């Protein structure tokens with residue numbers, strides 16, 4: 496049977512074409528179209544792809560392409576939730592994926608598809624987590640991998656991607672245009688560019704939402720918070736619950752809250768002002784570096800999906816992001832990227848209005864590990880003590896007293 500992509504904006508279907516994943520008519524991102532069928536969750540299986548195979552765009556899994564992605568923990572936030580009277584607060588911790596971010600979910604699905612279509616070159620346009628993830632899966636699949644990066648990429652990012660041995664090309668020029676150009680060149684030279692709102696990537700992100708449903712005992716949470724940049728991640732999460740509802744497995748959808756950093760918040764701005772289309776912004780400036788797409792290709796779709804389901808797109812300040820990052824680490828032992836900490840900052844912003852009930856289940860999707868961006872940490876804010884060897888016991892005792900005072 497011929498596989499199809501669909502455009503939600505103009506309600507048209509197109510044959511699957513991995514070399515251009517935008518609607519030729521309205522330029523919105525295309526999504527994978529599933530023919531109507533009853534889908535089962537194979538709970539007895541181990542890998543997330545096996546458990547949710549009926550919800551994925553392939554019928555067989557090539558295990559040689561997997562790196563141990565998925566099945567991330569849903570961790571209850573005991574201490575933070577106590578402080579804000581929302582007892583059922585959880586983190587879905589995607590930093591446990593092979594390259595430390597949720598991007599592996601998308602890459603793992605996209606590469607299954609690309610290899611099954613006998614395409615032997617892959618690529619991506621990214622400056623960070625997606626580049627690293629694509630390079631890792633490209634290495635595992637033994638495929639030539641092309642990563643198009645910004646001229647001013649930091650050494651840290653260059654190294655974390657470069658270690659997997661992809662072809663890296665630093666491109667000077669407009670980053671938005673680069674994405675479109677990558678498709679033209681990809682088609683010409685047989686390179687499948689798996690970019691941020693790639694339909695197969697989105698199917699991978701969907702699995703995060705499906706896992707949350709299972710981990711909560713086959714219940715939808717009341718709220719899901721997710722950081723938003725290009726939009727692929729949140730679109731995947733919404734799709735998970737739309738499909739569960741369509742299958743009669745849930746009766747209601749969660750309320751989705753997308754969170755952006757104030758310094759790059761084109762979707763939040765359009766949401767606030769009631770626009771139906773997202774205007775690109777000219778300059779991004781935030782500590783949440785991983786979520787700085789000034790021209791998000793999934794923006795219009797997100798606005799639509801979120802509004803239909805009573806969700807919101809929030810913007811949070813850098814100060815609140817850093818405070819949330821610190822709080823997650825100190826109170827819950829979860830060290831995440833500033834981009835991921837936006838969701839806790841967003842939660843507190845909403846909590847000010849007393850919107851949450853004590854029975855609400857709130858899930859925050861932590862998208863990436865803080866180990867990837869240590870530069871945002873300020874050593875001068877970390878206290879430590881000095882001691883001679885002979886004085887060590889006294890020093891230790893004085894710190895024990897200090898700690899006793901601060902434990903809550």
Ligand SMILES: Cc1ncc(COP(=O)(O)O)c(C=O)c1O
Nearest residue numbers: 624724725726727728785862863
């Ligand atoms: C850590 C992290 N969180 C969230 C996002 C946002 O995902 P999306 O671009 O699919 O909206 C990104 C995107 O790069 C990311 O790297």
Ligand SMILES: [Zn+2]
Nearest residue numbers: 502505518521
């Ligand atoms: Zn269209």
